[in-house]
Amino acid sequence: MSELVFYTNPQSRGRIVHWMMEEVGQPYRTVWLNFGPEMKSAEYRAVNPMGKVPALRHGDVVVTEAAAICAYLADAFPDTGLAPPPGDPLRGTWLRWLFFGAGPLEQAVTARALGWQVPPGRERMAGFGSYDDTLNALEIALRPGPFICGERFSAADVYIGSSLAWGLMFGTIEKRPVFADYVKRLGGRTAAQRADRLNEERLKAQPAG
Structure with a gap:
């Protein structure tokens, strides 16, 4: 199975996707990015030319925009039941x-x-x-x-x-x-609470300023 790599910041819309990642329940790797030079770097712009989070890499597929990522994950992992399948009213x-x-x-x-x-x-x-x-x-x-x-x-x-x-x-x-x-x-x-806890822990751990 292709690796799920999630790019985010705890003070961004990435928290929406973080909750979704926890609902999906698949293993994933989180890449925490700071606002400013790190998020605007050439390395990250190769993932998202907008230089903003969230973004998701799933194998060779890159998805940006929180709603699109939520929709992608729901369809990519249909067993979660997070999206009605095509044909369902x-x-x-x-x-x-x-x-x-x-x-x-x-x-x-x-x-x-x-x-x-x-x-x-x-x-x-x-x-x-x-x-x-x-x-x-x-x-x-x-x-x-x-x-x-x-x-x-x-x-x-x-x-x-x-x-x-x-x-x-x-x-x-x-x-x-x-x-x-x-x-x-x-x-x-439970998934929402778990995602919140991960983001709050990151906020406490990151340097001030």
Whole structure:
């Protein structure tokens, strides 16, 4: 089996993928990269020309972008059940919300955090339309529960759950009860707790500054 090599930093979106790696349960090697020269080095840019994390190398395959890595891993290891297989009616729901998290949700939350507002009447030019519409759509999807695909936990929950947890912690996402309950439920997963512990241990071990 080809080696899984995971490039990350404990203060990055790599934490999303780290949780996914633990859910998959396959052996992997973690390459911790510091922000700045190390992440922008020619050596790492050969992996990801953007010079950012996360990234995954699986044999000869390189995947970047957290949502894409989550989708890749779910399909690469189907026995985990982290992705509905092609032909399963839930596959469309899974793809919809995984990419909703990487698209409208990411854009809406980032715009709000930066204090950027879509000018009135120009919502069609923004992929997320508006912050309120984005959160309302996600709340409707999560309300039936317990997961984004109903009774089935999947890679989409790793991505959406991570995004909501981060947003609730830093105040960039409204603390709606549906969101808080969902994040709490996901936080009880052993893989999520294990990934958090690995990242916190790395933060404590790395030099200050």
